[in-house]
Amino acid sequence: MKVRVLVTLKPSVFDPQGRAIMEALHSLGYDKAADVRQGKYFLLDLNVGNTAEAEKLAADIADRVLANPVIESFKIEVDGTAK
C-alpha cells in the first residue's frame, strides 16, 4: 500500500529556504505569493492489509525517522486505490 508522508518545518520554526524562494517569486512578479514553506515528500510502499494499519505504521516511521519532532511536523496521506 502506497503512503505519502509530507514533512515540513513546524509553523513556529523559521524556514530560511522557504523565505528565499518567496523572495525569488516576488522578484519574478508573483506578488500574490504570500508565503512559501519548503518540505520533504516520502513515498512509502508498505506491506499491510488496510488503510488504518498503513496510517499507524507510517505515523510510527515518520515520528521516529522521517521527521525530527523538535523542528518538524508531518502529514500522512494513504492512497488505498492501486495505481
Added chain:
Amino acid sequence: MTFAVVVFPGSNCDHEAQYMAETVLGQQVRMVWHKDTSLGDADVAILPGGFSHGDYLRTGAIARFSPIMGAVKAFADRGGPVMGICNGFQILQESGMLPGAMLRNRDLRFHCEYIHIRVEQTDTPFTGLCTPGQVLRVPISHGEGNFFAEPDVVAQLERERRVIFRYTTAHGEAVDAANPNGSVAGIAGVCNVARNVVGLMPHPERASERRLGSDDGLMLFRSVMDAIAARGAMQAV
C-alpha cells in the same frame, strides 16, 4: 589516557581530532568504526565533524542508528565524557542525548571562518580549566548550525546553565552581529542534564596549534584530561 574517535561514513574531521589528541597532546587514540559496538577502554569519546551518511534525510539523522551509538549512550550514562563536534553535535541531538536541532544557517550560506565563543559554564569536563566568560577563537565550518529549540526549552537550558558556549565578539559581547548562523540566543554549544555530554558547532580540534591560526581549542581537551585525571585520583583514594 585514551581518546576514542568515532568514525562514521562521511566523517571528515576524524583525523584532525586524532592529530590533536595524539600528536599535539601526546595521548592514545582509538579510531572506532561506526559499526563497532564498543568504545573499548576509552576515557573520553569524540564524535567528530563531517557529513555522516551524506547528510541524507537530516544532518546526523542516519548516524544515530549506527551500532556504535548504543555504546556511546552507555558510556555517557556511566558518566563518561562525550564531545560532539559539529556533525557530531547534530548526531547527539538526533539521538536525543542533547537538546535542540539545527536549521539551515539563516543566510543559507556555508560558513567556514574563525569566530569567537564565550565559555558560559566551567562545570563540565570539557571547560573545567577555562575561566567563566573566557573568549575562545575557533573556526566554524557548517551550513546547518542554526541552533533551534522552542522558547520554553531555551529558557530551561538557560535556567539549568546548560548553554556552555555562546557566539560573541572578540571582547565577549553577545550581539547579533557576532552570531554567524542565526542560532537562538547565540547558542554555540550545550550540555546534557548530567553535564558530561557536550556538543558544539565550532571546531576546537582545528584550533590546536598557534602557528595554524589558534590553539584556543586545546583548552577543552586539556580540561577533559584534567577531569579524567582528577576522577582517577578520586577513585584511587
